[in-house]
Amino acid sequence: MLNRLVEASLRYKFLVLIAFGVVAFLGWRAIVTVPIDAFPDVTPAQVNIYTESPGLAAEDVEQLLTFPIESGMAGLPKVQEIRSVSLFGLSYVAVYFDDDMDIYFARRLVMERLQEVEDRIPEGYGTPEMGPNSSGLGQVFWYTLERADAELENAITDMDLRTLHDWTVRLILRTANGVDDVMSWGGQERQFQVVIEPLNLIKYGLTFREVMEVIEANNRQVGGQYINIGAEQYLVRGLGLVEDEHDIGSMVISVTDGVPVYLRDIATIEQGPALRFGAVTRDGEEVVLGMALSRMGENAASVVDAVKEKVEIVNAALPEGVVLRPVYERTDLVDKAINTAVMALIEGSILVAIVLFLFLGELRSAFVVITALPLAMLIAFIFMGEAGLSANLMSLAGLAVGIGMMVDGAVVMVENAFRIMAERKKSGETVDRTSAVLAAAREVANPIAFAILIIVVVFLPLFALEGLEGKLFKPMAFTISYAMAGSLLLTLTVIPVLAALILKPQEERDTLLVRVLKKRYLPLLEWSLSNKRKVVGSALAVLVVSLALFPFLGKEFMPTLQEGSIMWRVTSIPSASLDQSIEISKDIENALNEFPEVKTTIAMIGRAEKGETADVNYMEIYTELNPEDEWPEDRTVPELAEAMREELERVVPTAVIAFTQPIQMRVEELISGVRATLATKIYGEDLEELDRLSEVIKDVIADIPGVADLSLEANVGKPQVRIQVNRNQLARYGLNADDVLSVVRTGIGNEPVSTLIDGVRRFDITARLADASKESVQAIERIPIRTGSGAIVPLAAVADVSVAEGYSFVRREQLQRYAVIQMDVRGRDVDGFVQDANDAIAASVELPPGYWIEWGGAFENQQRALARLSIIVPLTIFFIFVLLYTAFNSTKYATMIIANVPFATIGGVFALFVSRQYVSVPSAIGFIAVFGVAMLNGIVLISFVNELREKGLSVAEAVRKGAEMRLRPVLMTASVAILGLVPMLLSSGVGAETQRPLASVVVGGLITSTLLTLILLPVIYEWVESRSEQRGT
16 A cells, blocks of 8 residues: 555656645645744643632631632532632632633533522622633733833822723723733722711711711612603613712711711711732832733734734823833743744754765755655644644654654655665666666555654653643644654655655765764674674663663653743741832842843732732742843853842841742642642641641751752731620620621721722722721720710720731642642752652651641652553553564564663663753653654664565575665664754753753664664574574474
8 A cells, every 4th residue: 555655656746746835835824823832831721719808817718708619619520629728808719620621611610600609608708700711821911000200209109000000001901812801910009088087976976887878878870761751752860979089078977956967077088099918019119010811722922912012002092101111921932932942943954964965975865855854844733733732842842853753764765765776777777766766665665654653653652641741742742743644644755756856876885974884883793793692791781780770860740941030939927018028029129130130120019909819928029131141140040040049038038038930830830739849738627737737847858958948838927906796795785796897897997888980990989997096906996886875985895806816828629728838859859859758757747637748749740640651651562562563473573673672761861860860751752752763773674684585685694784784774864863853952042951851862862772773683683583593494
């Protein structure tokens, strides 16, 4: 069948060329239209639920909001896990679904279940809402809205900036294609505040509740249907909405002796800032930060472009003195990462062309072979477009890994055609190029097809990966498979056609390179065949040494991708106020800006209205760096970060500081709920006991070598003023608990009682007590409460006011409370670190019944990936064995080729050991690629030796002649694969870190596997065949 395909192609050469011209055009169109991203979107299918309940403490949020929502979601289909954080004023529940769950269907299920759950939440404690339909990596465009000049602070307040952002900028940007939402962070939300003086309430005999009811009753708009006047119909509108402070002040509270008492008589009405839970500073100045969130499944690059177009409209709409400054664009990283991959592809292709020329000694053959490379890539892009894959670091790395393999088939085909033409010319025949190519194709078509099929099968384990590692590495497996399928098609169609049209029959003369190699190789082969025991023994010895090295290689999930910018996580003591955190952020920013490498710094303190689960004592500081060629000192990003950390520890000695990167932090948080590489999770019921255990365990982990950025989320220590109603006293004065609690919630807590509507803009109206009434515990105790009989009593008479310490937040996972100890591991592998830590914890900490420890973060993913691979890899080897058996119809030859595989690992292990890299998922993929090429060479060599034997040569002659004749193609395929990866090995661009272990293993592995194919395989073949011949006689 394969031969027929080659025959048909050679018969209809012109049609084949036209067909591949069309394929090339479609491939180019696919390159232009395939979505581009830096990183595959690793976000799990996840729906977030936020419930805001202003003023409620973490313990109350967990009890009243989080638990009912969690238990409601637990029964949904395909739910993997449920995580939650309850903190001051906010409940956040994340529901993770299986990856194959449609996100819109998942959101619908959650929405239906939320309607049931709402009945279980007490009235007035907030309404659960679903978060934006954006992936965790959806924050594609950050910008700040700020004053053009610091001197304009009086003219343009923080309140003006926030109002402008919420009701102008945000609304324009939300219309950009692919944007799901735009988040506001920082500045101050405008409110219309009714500031009540308690003495005035006493003076006019009013209660706080009466004031609230009057505000609610005096701000309404109603419809009165319609009336008919004559022959016409008139609609009736009742207009009573307040428009400004004057309208609010003109509300009548009561009438004393016929004289109305207005709201302005007992309170001051003013525009003021709402209580806030977060702030943003940039280079030491407060600003408003906006974040555009792209919808799930959208192309990051096109969303950023759409947002930028809208930014131009925004700039035209901004008032004088206000500017919009971009902070972070995902496309910057995308461009750098894609550039890294594209450069590796281009440089690899050029090296491949040079190698082909050096081996074949003429440009025509090299040109025919190199044609396979761009065409195979274009075919891969067509398939990527159809499969909905994006062009990112991982999928393009697949093409880079496959550079050598893509031309392997073409190398073997052209080299064979070249040899047959030369042989025919030498014997004096008239050379018909088409028949020569057909004869060459008949010899090698089957081995090539089987070899390429085996390479595709070799990558099957990657398709079996799940979770984060599956999302990262499946694109790579897909692109390699697509490119290899394309290369097989090319090798059997367009390559023979081009060979027949372009190759020139000429006498075969070995090039200088091949002559030198043969001069060295043939005596070595002769010696090896004469000393079989020594060769096999020494090969086994080297294999044993490399396997002995394996335990000394550390293990990690994946090398860290250097994004070219730094994200600092700074945690102060739990009792720190927002104002204190803002001052700390300014100190940090000023210290960081002293470094000449820093372009700008922006601190995000606390939380925005949605999407963050942090308290005001926590901040993330994004540090954008100048391009490295502008740095005055020659140092790497990690070295710079280390220098910065030392400076920050000097500036803010009381804070816990850790550094990460924007995407890395989000990925870590999404996957394991923590913002660190590694985390110890301690599960249990009692918060106090969890706190005690986590302190003890943290001290144990601190002594393990390699630990860095060790931090325990300080949980206890959030100061609280507790106002506990005294029911006996309430009964004595004829009051209800709500009479006291409404003063706490609205008077002290500033809860909105109504809304002022100004066109499309909405502003809360709040009734609150004057600041003097809540500046201390004593002041709160003196707040006057009016009893049912009209008497005035202080709050202390009906409630106990005390100060205590509470919890900053309560974390839950799988309906259990847990505490987290976060850390990074530096200078050693994660696997060994966790083992040492577990041994130390088991030796020195006794866990009470009902408490247990789990490890989260990268370690979790690594364990899952290794567990799956340990099942899939043996299965794959079995499949390959079956394919080899099919190709040769002999278990003997299949075993010979499979036996080459362990020896191929030798170079890979040595390469990792010498370069001090760890065994990670990319290096595992490198080993898989090496197996493929090692078997490809083995198949070609053995099938050729068998053909020579069929022509009547003895085993010894066939082995020697076959090895000599296959030396060139074997060395070509190996050196093409090696040199195709050299640019990836030496690259230092964004994303190079994830590709280097892969390239190291392939380069090291191919060097040893090629030597073994050329030396060990002929030795084993002759040994086995000679013995079977002797048995036969």
